[in-house]
Amino acid sequence: MLKANERAVMLPHEVRLAIWVMMGFTAILTILFNLFILLMSLHSYRHNGHWMPCETIITALSLANGAYQLVSYSWVTLEEVDRMCYLDREIFSFLLVTVFSLKFTIIWITAFLTFFYSTKLVIEPIHCYTKIQEAFLKHAGTVVVVIPICGFGICMPLLTVFDATNSTVSNNYCSTVTTDSHTGGIYLGCYLLISDIAPGLLILKSSISITVHLVIHLRHMKASNNGFHVPKLSSEMRVVRMTLILVVVFLCFLFMDLFTNYVTVVHGENIMEITMFFTSLYIAISSLVLIYGKKSFWKGLLHQYNVFLDEFLCLRCLKVPETKAKVNPGPGH
Numbered sequence: 001m002l003k004a005n006e007r008a009v010m011l012p013h014e015v016r017l018a019i020w021v022m023m024g025f026t027a028i029l030t031i032l033f034n035l036f037i038l039l040m041s042l043h044s045y046r047h048n049g050h051w052m053p054c055e056t057i058i059t060a061l062s063l064a065n066g067a068y069q070l071v072s073y074s075w076v077t078l079e080e081v082d083r084m085c086y087l088d089r090e091i092f093s094f095l096l097v098t099v100f101s102l103k104f105t106i107i108w109i110t111a112f113l114t115f116f117y118s119t120k121l122v123i124e125p126i127h128c129y130t131k132i133q134e135a136f137l138k139h140a141g142t143v144v145v146v147i148p149i150c151g152f153g154i155c156m157p158l159l160t161v162f163d164a165t166n167s168t169v170s171n172n173y174c175s176t177v178t179t180d181s182h183t184g185g186i187y188l189g190c191y192l193l194i195s196d197i198a199p200g201l202l203i204l205k206s207s208i209s210i211t212v213h214l215v216i217h218l219r220h221m222k223a224s225n226n227g228f229h230v231p232k233l234s235s236e237m238r239v240v241r242m243t244l245i246l247v248v249v250f251l252c253f254l255f256m257d258l259f260t261n262y263v264t265v266v267h268g269e270n271i272m273e274i275t276m277f278f279t280s281l282y283i284a285i286s287s288l289v290l291i292y293g294k295k296s297f298w299k300g301l302l303h304q305y306n307v308f309l310d311e312f313l314c315l316r317c318l319k320v321p322e323t324k325a326k327v328n329p330g331p332g333h
Contacts, residue, residue: 019273020076026280027069033287034062036304040297053140054116058290060144061109065283068102071095072276079273096272097158103279104151104195109144110250110286111199111206116140117243118206154194161187192261200254207247214240242293246286253282 041059045051051059075095078087161184260275291297302322309315 037062101151101155105148111202114206118209
């Protein structure tokens with residue numbers, strides 16, 4: 001923990017500039033991916049007249065993803081541009097609280113989504129899971145509204161926890177991202193427990209449940225075929241792959257997020273830009289995984305990608321097939 005008379009260690013200017021540039025590229029990709037998800041979701045709503053619970057959750061997640069990228073990139077941009085600290089420090093603090101609350105929202109909605117799929121993909125009719133599914137069908141919209149409200153309320157104390165450590169003479173940055181009190185350290189520890197560890201455990205539990213029931217499903221299908229043919233899975237296999245990939249990506253992000261926050265709080269190194277960059281990278285990858293999880297979204301994205309490459313003759317070699325090539329079965333099958 002930083003002592004009151006110590007100054008936070010800042011990242012070198014070259015590193016911060018490189019992170020700023022990479023975050024810009026990541027933000028562009030994330031905005032494009034999530035804008036695509038929103039447009040496809042709106043098209044589905046107009047066609048069907050309603051959203052399925054999973055579509056409601058994914059739409060809310062895409063909105064939170066886009067908002068996080070805009071706010072976090074604004075914070076980093078102001079850090080680089082406002083070297084003389086013309087803006088009030090309260091602006092940086094408010095943006096930072098918004099970033100933390102949006103990260104809370106994204107992680108918990110992701111946990112909510114994986115838990116939803118874990119209840120949906122259960123094979124045996126377990127009474128507990130049936131009740132949970134009924135609750136999801138009725139209250140999915142309410143949950144995705146309550147989560148960001150809770151996130152913002154939990155993150156409001158950060159306004160008093162963060163202390164200004166900037167000095168235009170010493171470090172030329174105007175952020176407020178360190179704390180010199182034990183109370184602040186305890187609060188940040190509790191925040192990480194609520195925003196990272198708790199949803200992480202829920203996501204891990206959901207992935208284990210999905211994996212177990214996938215194994216059971218494979219055994220049942222193989223047994224029904226008397227072991228002579230490899231079992232063919234239904235379209236739910238795409239959802240299973242999407243969920244498990246989301247879990248792996250999240251666990252990698254969780255490790256980096258806990259490590260960077262530990263360095264910030266315990267060692268007093270101001271590396272908030274690195275924390276935001278890893279979060280932005282996680283959001284970009286998870287957004288692409290969400291598109292993959294819905295076949296119509298994935299086919300639409302591949303089509304738009306190929307249409308874009310058609311405009312440039314030199315890039316047509318990068319086109320990808322939109323449909324899988326059919327394999328003719330050999331004799332005896």
